[in-house]
Amino acid sequence: MRKRHFVGIALLTVLASVCIFGCGRSDGSKESQTSAVSKNEGQSVTAKAPAMESEGSVTESEAPAAKKELIRTEKPEFTANEVRRVAIAVGGQGVFEITYDPQDYKSNFAYWDIITPYKSLVMVDTEEMFNLYNxxxxxKFGSAIDIKEGEDTGLSDPSASIAIDYYDMKSESDTADTDPDTTCLIKFGKKDEQGNYYAQIxxxxxxxxxxxxxxxxxxMFNPYDYILKICxxxxYKTVDTxxxxxxxxxxxxxxxxxxxxxxxxxKEVDxxxxxxxxxxxxxxxxxxEPDGKIAGEGKEASPVLEIDFQRNMENAPDIAVAFKPYNDDYCLAEINGNQFFIVSKEDVDQLAEQVEEAF
Known part of the structure; x- marks a missing residue:
């Protein structure tokens, strides 16, 4: 039985009177978009996720810090709220990986981390995330197709792959687990004459x-679409200074x-x-995101404004944000040394004025 999933998120309670809100809803009953893959009973084997084969590639073995053996399944079946990790590779290179990583210092809406390409330094747009999971x-993986003699599927050298780890909830009364128990790696080969991909687990x-x-x-997605556009x-409850x-x-x-x-x-303030x-x-x-064609002073430029959040919990990483010159309209936002985004220069100037006025 498939389940509906409803997601509501409160981005962060800075104080009781200062909140930023966001919400998303996803429907686990969404019909399949694929015409050639049908539902059937699947077989599975117990397999321990092995070591990652090579840097940049994505396999079912790539699960970071796997805590238990995962069932490798030939016919994956899951709902959006059962997913714990998705990793996508194109041309043998990992382009996107998102994992479920609850931590004491995180609010529950912030349990998801985009490891690739954002190194867990951004907030996830859970509405878009669950659209992907849906x-x-x-x-649905069911009947196999017959391959004609000499037909080149391209699966010996896949053009892309998607690794999915999920917790298989056996019934409506089953309690969701933080860690996955099932994994699969879907490989994509060439397209046939009708434009369908050959695929294999x-x-x-x-x-x-x-x-x-x-x-x-x-x-053919863009990782940028899966983040909240908040620098x-x-x-504040995890911050010391x-x-x-x-x-x-x-x-x-x-x-x-x-x-x-x-x-x-x-000086104490209220x-x-x-x-x-x-x-x-x-x-x-x-x-x-930064465009290399636009002139800017680049990585070595001196910041016009830096903010260093020093945490009060041992396992919570400090966060350093630096705004550097980019062009007449934008500043480069550097987060813990990583230059992922650009922001409005006017916004940075206004923030600087607010800081000066407050002090």
Whole structure:
């Protein structure tokens, strides 16, 4: 029995009076887009995920920190809310990987990490994420196709692959587990004359066909579409201090969320004052990704504004955000040394003014 999945997210409660909200809904009953793959009873074998074969490639073995043996299945069947990891490779190179990674320092809506290409440093748009999972869940693997003698499927050198790890909920009363128990690697070969992909599950001989209308939206996607367009979102409850550097000036915010005590450069401020500035620090919106054709000072440029979030939990990583010159309209946003996005120069200038006014 397939299940409906409803997802609602509150992006982060900065304070009781400062919230950013977002929500998404996905329907696990979405009909399959593929015409040539039908549902049937599947076989499975118990397999322990082996080591990753090579850097950049994606296999079912690529599950980071697998905690238990996974069942390698020839006929995967799952709903969107059962997915725990998806990794996509094109041309032998990993282009996208998202995993479910609950941690004490994360809010529950932030349990998903995009490892590739964003190194777990961005917030996931869960609405788009579940759209992807629903598309994958719509694929049904059933009857094999007959391969004619001499027919080249291209599966000996796949053009793309999708690894999916999921927790197989056996019934409506089953309680979802954080960790997956089942895995599969779907390999894509060439297209036939009708434009259908030859497809195969790693470790099994059966060959299927998947329509390009079902596969192409997944294989020809943009990772940027799966992130919330927020440059920085750090739960204030996990923060000890925030250091802000602008030119020769340094400003420090001390945060004691447990006691609701806050200070700007050792001068105590009330909750409302802290809330206003902290919300502003979270408010720089991503406008796009860097374009090498646009002139800019690049990676070595001196930041016009830096924000260093130092955490109060041992396992929570510090977050350093730097805004660097890019062109007349945009700044380059650098997060822990990674330059993923550009933001409005005007937004950065306004934030700098707010910081100066607050201190």
């Amino acid at each position: 598309a994958l869940a719509a694929w 790693e470790g099994f001989d059966t060959i299927y066909k998947i329509s390009s209308s079902a596969a192409d939206p997944v294989l 920085c979102l750090v739960d 925030v250091e802000i550097n602008m030119g020769d000036n340094t400003y420090v915010i001390d945060v004691n969320a447990a006691q609701k005590k806050y200070a700007f450069d050792k 909750e409302k004052t802290f809330s206003a500035l902290y919300q502003a620090l979270m408010g720089v919106i991503v406008k796009g």
